[in-house]
Amino acid sequence: LTIADDSQDDYQYEEIPTDDEFSLEEEDDEDLSKALQTIQEQAEDARILTLQSVLTSEKSVAEIPEAIDDFFCNFLVRLGMSRTLDCFQTEWYELIERGVIAVGDAGLVPAVYTRNQQLEDENMQLRKDLENYKLAANKAKEAFLKMQKERDFHRMHHKRVLQEKAKLISDIKRLKAHYASYEPVLKQLTEKYQTLLRQKTLTSLERDRAVEQV
Template identity: 40%
Template sequence: MGATPSCKDMFHISAEDELSLKEGEEDLEATVKAIQDRAEASARPSSTNRTSKPPAVVDFLRNFLFQMGMTETLDCFQTEWNEVVQKGLLEEEGLMVTPFVHIENQRLENELKTALKEMEEYRRTVSAAAGTLVRVQKNRDFHRMQHKRVVQEKNLLIEEMRKVKMQCNSYEPAVKRMNEKYEVVLKQVMLAALERDKAFREVNSSSLQHDTLCGGEERGGEAGVEKYPSVTQPRPPAPAHSKK
């Protein structure tokens, strides 16, 4: 079986994976909240626009020409309009309110532009949310596989611990017998050491007594020789020769 990762590594890996999963979920929640906020924001201006005061005809025409990019026509209209107003050929009271159909068309056009813009934003948001959802699903699958692997390894470790515990329990009687034998051998060694020391002391004591006895006999022999010295016998005379 391969090397089993430590508990610290397991916790470290699990913490990193949970952090990535939480980040993915937060991204998804933020995306959904952004979509809801944009929908509410788009609904509020539409309600206010409906109750706003309709613009004058001249303002409507100026805005229309400016939005269409017809600047030269706008300049001509502005010049001619000023001349007509100065001459007093127009009744301003009838021209202060834009006809309802033009106002409605302008409102619908603005709403269409806003809807197209929001649709594009929603499309980008949904695309990002789809990517986030895929990433969250991958993280979820990875977590499931990781959790399954960790559970399998935990079960293997529990089984190995159980076997090791049983094996240790089976060794206890043998260890107990070995300890008893060790204590017996240790006592024998200590007794043998005591006997050896006792024998050494007895041998040393006997050797000392022997040396003492041998030394006394040698001193006694020397004293007897001095007390009875040897006597030198006289040399007999030479025999005398007769004269002829």
Template identity: 35%
Template sequence: MSGHAAEEERSSEEDISGIKPPQQQIFHTPEAVEDFLRNFLLKAGLNRTLSCFEAEWYGSAPDTFIPDALAHRHVLLVQLDSVRRDTQLLGKEVMAAAESLVRTQRERDFHRLQHGRVAEQKHRLLGDYKQLGKHLQGCERALRQLEDKYHIALRHKTLLSLQKDRLRMSSSKNQSGRLVDMLVEPPQPQRK
């Protein structure tokens, strides 16, 4: 596969998922000596020599040191360290998320309690409002009755004051008329 085709494949993978795939580390491990010898003997067509080599090599394998196992162990240790670091980071993120979740749940519970209190207060205030509305209607009726009584009393007072004024006028006319009569006509002696 050419470099350009590999690049297109990587960009298409990125476009499809929207996330870049994690980069894998490729370690260059040198070819083991036994693999090199096996490949050389196979290519050269030395099959008897290859079978003798394998018999001696694998016959002595438990007693000898195999460098390929060391390289594989090193790769596994590096991967293990990487996984441990990732685990620690994820553990920290999980703990932070758990703390955030607990904090959010506490806030939710607080707001639920507040909402319950506000709803209870709202229902109480609505009851008070309805009660005050009924009381206001009763007061309005009483106010109308008092206004009617006031207007009746005011009319009665006005009529009384008019009658009083008329009586005064008539009494003042009578007195002034008597004075005029007295002045015009001399008083007559009373007869017995």
């Protein structure tokens, strides 16, 4: 009884590449880098837009001062006081129609008030942008943690497959050694069988001769 070598087995053993876990880590790093790059690009765009708005607002304030009534109306609109705004506009235009107040007599708002209001608007916009960046950062963190869990799962699976492969190879070697120990016994039994077969044949021939002589 003989056992064929590994090269003659029908089953083909394929070596599992050990670079799989490193490729998973590289993919995780690439996804995290893309998320961080997106956040940085959004922050840079917001900074540029803010700078442009500041420059534009400074230029507009210097060139076109805002009237007091417009400033007050914008203030009420920003606070959502629609009824107060309606009352103000109604009474304001009634006074203008009656000639109590002239359109040019209202005057202009000092630049510092307009500038303060613009800065407050920009501050509110920056806070909104900050909240958006926080949400984006939290999403990137969740995605990163998810990819880490998937990487750990695939890494454990890869190690388990390697352990099973090593166990199978060990079992095959053990079985080969076990069956190899039977070869001398089988050879000895075969020789005894052939010897007994020859003796039986000789005994049969001698018996036939004895019967013929009788």
